[in-house]
Structure formats: C-alpha cells, structure tokens
Amino acid sequence: MASAVASGVKDVAAAVKDKVSSSTTGSGSSGSVPRPQLKNLTRTRIPRVAAVGVLLCAASGFGWKLLVTDRHKRAISDFYKNFDPERDYARMKASGVFKTIGQKERPEWLTEYESEIDKAIEALKQPE
Template sequence: MASSATTALPVKDTAKVAGSSSSGRPTLKNLTRARVPRAGVIGVSIAVVSALTWKLLISDQHKRNISSFYKTYDPERDYARMKSAGVFKSLQGRERPEWLSEYESQLDDAIASLRTSVTRKW
C-alpha cells in the first residue's frame, strides 16, 4: 500500500532570497548602526520643517495681530470704558486708605508731567 520510496521535498535556494546574504541569513550585525543615521536625518528634517511651519503660520501671525492691536490701542479710552462698566467698584463698600489716594494723585501728576515733556520735545 505505501510506497517504500519517499518523495523528496524541494529545497529552496537560499541564495535567491531577497535581502539575504550569501549564507542565506539576514544581516543583523550592526543593524542599528546602519539605520540610525537615516532615522536621524529624517527626524531632524521633520523637526526643521515643523519649526519653520510653526514660525510662519502661528508665530508671525501672532506678532502681526499684536502689532495691529497696539497701533489702534488707546489705554485711556479702555480705562474709561472699564471704569464706566464698574470693573473698579470692588472696593466701593470699604473705606479707602489715605495712602492710596495720595499715591494715585502722585501718579496722576507724574503722568501729566510726562505728557507735557513729551509734547514739548516734538
């Protein structure tokens, strides 16, 4: 019933396998050393492209927005708006210390003197 002759399995030619050395084994020696420079170049290039993209799209736009805001910003008008809205009424029910009133009057005098000195120079 069973044949006494065994059929031989075909043997693969290991030299023809792609990516293998002449002995048929994959190259494992210095594998990390061979791949690290390529991965480093790729990583550095991605980082540089990301940094330039962030600078151009986010940082520069933010600088332009702030610049345009301060071109038209009037702090006195903003202060008057906040004062009329009641932002500074948090101390209204409490007694105001005397030194605070003196300090504010000194600040007002200093600001007025700076304005007159700046307008005289121009």
C-alpha cells in the same frame, strides 16, 4: 476553465521567473541575490533615521513659527496700533469695573452700544 486558469498561472509564473533571472544575471553581477545584512543593522540605519528626524523637527518648528507665531505677533501689533488706553480706561471706569473709583454717569454711546449688542444677540437666537 480550470485548465485555462492553471495555464494562465503557469504563464505568469514563467514570466516572473524570467524577470527575476534576467535581473539577477544582469551585466556585472554574479548571478545570485545579494545576501541580507544580519549584523549591525540598527547601527547602520541610525544615521539615516536621525537625519530624517532632525530634518522633520526643523521643518515642523519652522512651519510653527511661520503659521502660528508670526500670525500671533502680527495680530498683537495690529491690535496695539489701534488701541487707545485712555479710552479703554474711561470705558471700564464708566462701566464700574473699578470699585474704588467713583462712577460717573454712563456715557450715551455705551448705552447705545449695549442696546445694539442686545438686539444682535436676540437676532441670532431667533430660529430662521
């Protein structure tokens, strides 16, 4: 078994050696592996890394605008399309938010609404 493994390893090593020698001695090459760049490596990589950084920042900024800012603006505009400031003021005045303004009697709809809210809260508190 050990000899079978050893022969298998030799076969793989020979295949890798053939692959490397065929790729380095291809058409038009001098038969040697190109030398690594030892000087100014950072200087040559900075433009590419900077371009990737700028593109990544631009993409994330555009994504934030589309996914967060535009949705927020749309939600605010939808809120103010249906908002009645006079009704909101009357509700706050009736509930006693403004201490200096004399309170009127609570409207019936506000009392009914609060009782509905209390029932909903109690229903949520009860375990199933």
